[in-house]
Amino acid sequence: MPLTQGRRSDTLLLDGLGIQPRYVLLGFPQNLWVEHVPGKLICGHVFGLLFNLLRHGASMKEQMDLCKLVELYGDDTNCRKALENLRWPEGILCPSCGSKKISRIVARNQFDCDSCRYQFSALSGTIFHDTHLPLHKWFLATYLLCESKKGMSALQMQRMLHTTYRTAWYLCHRIRTAMQETNQKPLGGTVEVDETYVGGKKRRWRAKSVKQVVIGIRQRNGDLRLIRAEDAKSATVQQIIKANVGSHVEVVMTDESAIYPWALNHMDSGKHKTVNHTRQYAHGDVHTNTVESAFSLLKRGIVGTWHKVDAKHLPAYLDEMCFRFNNRKNPYLFRDTLTKLVNTPNLEYKELTARVQEPAA
Numbered sequence: 001m002p003l004t005q006g007r008r009s010d011t012l013l014l015d016g017l018g019i020q021p022r023y024v025l026l027g028f029p030q031n032l033w034v035e036h037v038p039g040k041l042i043c044g045h046v047f048g049l050l051f052n053l054l055r056h057g058a059s060m061k062e063q064m065d066l067c068k069l070v071e072l073y074g075d076d077t078n079c080r081k082a083l084e085n086l087r088w089p090e091g092i093l094c095p096s097c098g099s100k101k102i103s104r105i106v107a108r109n110q111f112d113c114d115s116c117r118y119q120f121s122a123l124s125g126t127i128f129h130d131t132h133l134p135l136h137k138w139f140l141a142t143y144l145l146c147e148s149k150k151g152m153s154a155l156q157m158q159r160m161l162h163t164t165y166r167t168a169w170y171l172c173h174r175i176r177t178a179m180q181e182t183n184q185k186p187l188g189g190t191v192e193v194d195e196t197y198v199g200g201k202k203r204r205w206r207a208k209s210v211k212q213v214v215i216g217i218r219q220r221n222g223d224l225r226l227i228r229a230e231d232a233k234s235a236t237v238q239q240i241i242k243a244n245v246g247s248h249v250e251v252v253m254t255d256e257s258a259i260y261p262w263a264l265n266h267m268d269s270g271k272h273k274t275v276n277h278t279r280q281y282a283h284g285d286v287h288t289n290t291v292e293s294a295f296s297l298l299k300r301g302i303v304g305t306w307h308k309v310d311a312k313h314l315p316a317y318l319d320e321m322c323f324r325f326n327n328r329k330n331p332y333l334f335r336d337t338l339t340k341l342v343n344t345p346n347l348e349y350k351e352l353t354a355r356v357q358e359p360a361a
Contacts, residue, residue, distance in 0.1 A: 063331040063332065066143065066147075073136055076135045079135035079136055079138070080122055080135060083338070086335070086338055087342040087343070092111060094111075095118075096116050096118040097116040097118065099115035099116065101115055105119070122342070125345065125346065126342045126343070126346065127341045127344045127346060128341065128342070129346035130346070137161050137171075138341075141157060142334065144157070144160070145172065145179075145337075146333050146334050147334075148305075149324070150300050150304060151301045152172070153307070154169040154172050155168070170352065173313070174347050175341065176316045176317070177316065177347050178337070179319055179320050179323040179324075179337065180316075181322065181323060184225075184244075185246075186244065186247075187219040187222060187223065187225070187245050187249065188245075188249045189222065190250055192220070192253045192254070192287075194215075194254065194288045194291045194295070195214065195229075195257075196214050197213060198211065198212045198298075198302060198309070212311050213228070213231055213232045214226055214228055214229070214295075215227045215240050216295055217244050217291070218294055220290055223326045224294050224322050224326055225322060226294070226318040227244070228315050228318060232259060234258075234259045234260075234262035235263075237259055237263040238266070241263055241264065249267075251272075252264060252271055252272050253273050253275070253288055254273075254274055255277050255288055256274045260272070273286045275287055294321075294325060297321065298321055301317070301321060
C-alpha cells in the first residue's frame, strides 16, 4: 500500500499515523506532550536526523582530530556528502556543460545532467576516480599523511588500513600528487639556499655511490622549496634560484661553497651573504640553519619512515614534505587537503609506475 494513499500529498502515512513534514520542526515542542508514544518517537527521530545533517555539513569548518574524524566520517555516506560540499560549495555543477539543472540518481550515488544528459558523481574526474577503496579509508589515510610530521610509509598504511601493500602504496602516491603545489609565488625577503644529497652509502659491491642532489630554498618566516636537481653545478643551481626567488629578495644567505657566487652573479653582490661552516654555524643573523632544519626533517623521514626512496619518485616525497611543512600552522589542513584531492585529476597506476620525472637542470 503506498505511503500517501488516501492522504494529502504533503502528509506521510506510517503505521496509521499522519505526520506533516513541514510541521515536524515547528510543532516539535508540542509533539513532546502528545499522549501517543509512537508519534513522539517519530518526531524525535526526524528531528535527530535533521540535526545530524546540519552538524555534518558544518564539521569541515572545525579543526579536525582523529577521534572527531572517526565519529563524523566513519561511513561512506558522510564522506561522499563532504566531498560533494567541497567540490561544489555553490551547488552541484555538471562537469561537462556547467549546467546547474541536475537530477540525483540515489541508487548509484550519481547525478544526471538535465541539459546534456551526462552522468557523473562526486568522484568523477578526481583523484578518487574509479576507486574501489572505501571512502572512509581514504579520509583516514589523508589525515594520517597530513598529521605525520615525518610522513608515513606504505607498509605502515597497509597495517593500519588493512589493505594490500600495492593498494596502500598507490593510495599514498595519489594523495602526494594532490599535495603538489602549483602557481607558487617567488620567494622574497631573507632567503636561505643550501644543497644536500640523498641516496645510499658506498658499499664494497657498489663501486660508486648514487646520490641525488636536492636544493633547498627557504624564506625566513615563509615557505620552503625542495627541488631535485640533476647536479650541483653553478648553472643548474642558478636556474633553480631564478625560478623560485623573486627580484624583490632582500638578501640571500648561503655557505661558502664555490657554486653560489657564480649561481648568484645575476643579483646585486650586496644581497649575497655567506657563513663559513668550518669556523662557525652562524655569524649574527647570517646563517643557513633554517633551511638545514628542513633538510634534517627530510632525512629523518627517509631514514626513519620510508627507509628507501626511489629516485624516480623522490620529487613526490619532496612535494609532500614541503606541503606539510608550509601548512604546519594551518588548523584546517585536513579540509584543505581534501579540497585539493577533489580538484586533482585522476592518476592511473600505469602512469604512476611508468612516469620518470626528470630532475631540474
